[in-house]
Amino acid sequence: MTRAVLAxxxxxxxxxxxxRKALDGLDEYLVEVSGSxxxxxxxxxDQPEYLNAVVLVEGDVTAGGWLxxxxxxxxxxxxxxxxxRRFGPRTLDVDVIAVWDGDEQVVQDDPVLTLPHPRAxxxxxxxVPLAEIAPEVELAGHGAITDLLKTxxxxxxxxxxxxxxxxx
Numbered sequence: 001m002t003r004a005v006l007a008x009x010x011x012x013x014x015x016x017x018x019x020r021k022a023l024d025g026l027d028e029y030l031v032e033v034s035g036s037x038x039x040x041x042x043x044x045x046d047q048p049e050y051l052n053a054v055v056l057v058e059g060d061v062t063a064g065g066w067l068x069x070x071x072x073x074x075x076x077x078x079x080x081x082x083x084x085r086r087f088g089p090r091t092l093d094v095d096v097i098a099v100w101d102g103d104e105q106v107v108q109d110d111p112v113l114t115l116p117h118p119r120a121x122x123x124x125x126x127x128v129p130l131a132e133i134a135p136e137v138e139l140a141g142h143g144a145i146t147d148l149l150k151t152x153x154x155x156x157x158x159x160x161x162x163x164x165x166x167x168x
Contacts, residue, residue: 001058001059002059002060002061002062002063002101003031003056003057003099004056004057004066004096004098004099004100005055005056005057005096005098005099005137006026006055006057006066006070006095006096006097007052007053007093007094007095007097007117007120007125007126007129007130008023008055008093008094009050009051009052009090009092009093009095009125010050010051010077010091010093011041011047011051011089011090012048013091015051016167018051018077018091018092019036019051019053019092019167020167021077022073022094023168025072025076026055026057026069028059029057029058029059030055030056030057031055031056031057032055032133032134033053033055034053034054034055034130034132034133035053035129035132035163035166035167036051036052036053036129036163036165036166036167037051037125037128037129037161037163038050038051038161038164039052039125039161039162041089042125043086043087044085044086044088047088048089050125051164052125052126052129052164053129053167054097054129054130054133055133056133056134063096063099063101063108063115064112064113066096067112067113070094070096071094073092074090074092074093074094077091077092078091079093095117095126096113096115096117097116097117097120097126097130097139098115098116098120098137098139098140099115105140107140107141115140116139116141116142120142121148121154123157124149124154124157124160124161125161127145127148127149127154128158128161131149
């Protein structure tokens with residue numbers, strides 16, 4: 001049995017419906033669902049703003065299995081990957097942020113799946129909703145979520161994270 005934090009985002013099409021469809025696809029695993037948040041795009045500013053949320057899931061799934069599930073949700077959500085725009089717009093983005101196997105956080109540096117997510121500790125759009133549902137979480141190698149929110153880089157972005165519509 002593992003637990004995982006997944007980040008959901010959408011900035012194309014009906015963003016709210018896209019996130020709800022992802023939640024439906026995760027229904028059997030859902031433990032907690034954050035509120036949704038509007039955020040500016042990260043890494044590629046020439047695109048619409050995102051609607052983001054974070055979920056805590058649990059199941060008899062490996063770390064790689066969570067990634068496969070995430071990719072399946074993206075595909076079902078109509079995501080088309082543009083190799084020219086790594087951080088470009090998308091109907092649905094599902095990132096595996098962290099995974100725990102029992103009480104141990106999975107730490108791995110793999111070309112397919114790096115855990116914890118290599119940039120999550122820098123992203124207010126992940127940390128704000130995660131702090132809402134699991135403020136006690138720590139990202140291995142980076143520290144507690146509540147402390148990460150206070151770092152200069154993240155704290156500067158926190159005011160850009162605005163409440164969105166309820167997803168549940």
